[in-house]
Amino acid sequence: MQRRDTPDPSADLVLRGGTVHTLDEDDTTGTAIAIRHGRVLRVGSDAEVTASIGRRTRVIELDGRAVIPGINDSHLHATWLGAMWPETVFGAAGAAVSGSTGDAGGDSAPAAPESADSDPHDTSRSAPLVTTRAERRAAILRAGELIASLGITSYTEPGIGPGEDAGATGCFAQDVFDAYVELEAERLLTARVNVLALFGVLDGPSTLHEVTAGLRSLERETTRPAWLRVAGVKLFADGIPPMHQAWTRHRYPDGTSGGLLVAGLDADERADNLRRMILEANRLGYQVGIHATGDRTIDTAVSAVEDAMRDSRMELRHYIIHGDLVTPGALSRMAALGMGLNVQPGIAVATASWLAAVLGDEVAASAWPIAAATRAGVSVSLSSDAPILAPDWRQGIADAAAWLGAPASGHEAEVDRMRAMLRGYTVAPARQDGADPWKGTLEPRKVADFCVLETDPLHVPAAELPAVGVDLTVVDGELVYERLPTYSR
Numbered sequence: 089m090q091r092r093d094t095p096d097p098s099a100d101l102v103l104r105g106g107t108v109h110t111l112d113e114d115d116t117t118g119t120a121i122a123i124r125h126g127r128v129l130r131v132g133s134d135a136e137v138t139a140s141i142g143r144r145t146r147v148i149e150l151d152g153r154a155v156i157p158g159i160n161d162s163h164l165h166a167t168w169l170g171a172m173w174p175e176t177v178f179g180a181a182g183a184a185v186s187g188s189t190g191d192a193g194g195d196s197a198p199a200a201p202e203s204a205d206s207d208p209h210d211t212s213r214s215a216p217l218v219t220t221r222a223e224r225r226a227a228i229l230r231a232g233e234l235i236a237s238l239g240i241t242s243y244t245e246p247g248i249g250p251g252e253d254a255g256a257t258g259c260f261a262q263d264v265f266d267a268y269v270e271l272e273a274e275r276l277l278t279a280r281v282n283v284l285a286l287f288g289v290l291d292g293p294s295t296l297h298e299v300t301a302g303l304r305s306l307e308r309e310t311t312r313p314a315w316l317r318v319a320g321v322k323l324f325a326d327g328i329p330p331m332h333q334a335w336t337r338h339r340y341p342d343g344t345s346g347g348l349l350v351a352g353l354d355a356d357e358r359a360d361n362l363r364r365m366i367l368e369a370n371r372l373g374y375q376v377g378i379h380a381t382g383d384r385t386i387d388t389a390v391s392a393v394e395d396a397m398r399d400s401r402m403e404l405r406h407y408i409i410h411g412d413l414v415t416p417g418a419l420s421r422m423a424a425l426g427m428g429l430n431v432q433p434g435i436a437v438a439t440a441s442w443l444a445a446v447l448g449d450e451v452a453a454s455a456w457p458i459a460a461a462t463r464a465g466v467s468v469s470l471s472s473d474a475p476i477l478a479p480d481w482r483q484g485i486a487d488a489a490a491w492l493g494a495p496a497s498g499h500e501a502e503v504d505r506m507r508a509m510l511r512g513y514t515v516a517p518a519r520q521d522g523a524d525p526w527k528g529t530l531e532p533r534k535v536a537d538f539c540v541l542e543t544d545p546l547h548v549p550a551a552e553l554p555a556v557g558v559d560l561t562v563v564d565g566e567l568v569y570e571r572l573p574t575y576s577r
């Protein structure tokens with residue numbers, strides 16, 4: 089980093105004596121970082137940053153530890169997570185094939201395998217997890233505490249709204265959003281939250297009317313959008329392949345090919361209704377996060393975004409969530425449109441065999457093409473979909489590495505890949521949030537959202553990353569988690 093001629097005003101917080109990975113475009117690193125007024129003041133050598141230390145500066149000695157930008161888990165159902173933890177859907181339901189709430193499909197989709205209907209841990213068939221205002225607040229705060237301890241400083245709540253007001257869990261209803269507004273006003277959130285509104289049922293059907301009417305009456309303004317922001321809308325386009333619900337050109341063993349969850353009289357009308365939902369959201373300036381797993385679903389969604397953006401200059405960062413069967417053709421169209429892909433590596437690892445069981449080994453081997461997407465120029469965000477999985481990005485990276493297989497050659501390739509995967513949890517989701525100008529990397533003037541890891545992640549094999557402890561989490565320049573007492577003065 090370059091020296092300045094005039095001394096900086098003193099920092100509020102300095103961390104020095106370690107490795108600071110900015111994850112900026114040039115892979116800049118330093119040994120120290122200075123923070124002032126919740127922003128990164130500078131990253132550089134200890135000597136450079138020590139110049140920013142004044143009488144009131146808190147100094148934390150890293151002792152060789154590493155600083156990385158705060159983790160952005162860009163698909164995390166925090167309220168549901170807080171209500172369930174330490175249970176997770178995969179943890180609790182074991183190998184049972186289960187959609188997010190288990191009630192996937194409704195009457196618009198093919199029948200689910202029997203195993204899903206007999207899943208004893210299916211949350212949709214037991215009492216709601218949260219029912220009162222106090223419980224909603226507690227669930228959000230509990231998730232907040234958990235994710236702060238994992239270094240997470242931003243997340244997207246993918247689906248909260250009136251579509252789930254009568255929902256089985258209580259975790260996605262409109263009053264959950266009200267709880268977020270309250271907690272933000274009380275300054276009790278410890279991570280920045282993006283919300284996707286939901287006008288249909290989670291993992292279930294939606295109608296064109298409820299989505300367009302909902303979008304037109306959506307209250308989008310929040311007091312401090314850097315902390316709580318209504319980004320756009322979540323659309324459930326189709327279900328998941330193991331339950332024969334992904335709409336695909338392939339055939340399931342029973343001869344079916346799935347279909348869209350969006351209501352309509354036939355396949356064409358369903359596709360047209362999905363297209364119109366996307367057009368309307370785009371016209372109103374809302375981002376669309378499309379839950380889409382089947383190749384036909386993804387192609388339909390991408391075509392709709394293409395139509396929507398033909399006469400729109402807005403960069404709304406529409407994206408595909410899951411994207412199991414996305415094709416190379418769709419990936420290059422997505423890249424051209426600036427569409428992102430939001431993938432959960434842990435789901436790929438955990439369910440590839442279920443996919444193989446219904447569509448064959450070849451389809452499973454080419455599913456969730458993280459590497460091809462990146463090569464095609466698609467911004468790939470990695471996420472947990474917690475509480476489907478635990479919200480542990482370290483495990484997510486280990487799973488992504490396992491899914492990708494051994495890197496081309498040697499240590500340098502491994503380092504590059506680790507850096508790319510870290511960007512999948514920081515830079516790419518900041519772009520998804522439309523927040524790349526002010527978060528996602530540790531460049532001067534960007535928000536001071538970061539975490540301290542006990543070991544430099546670039547020098548740890550991906551499989552061993554889950555054992556690397558998170559020592560400290562800082563959001564907006566404030567400590568929100570501290571594992572051990574740090575050397576401080």
Ligand SMILES: [Zn+2]
Pocket residue numbers: 163165188246473
């Ligand atoms: Zn989800």
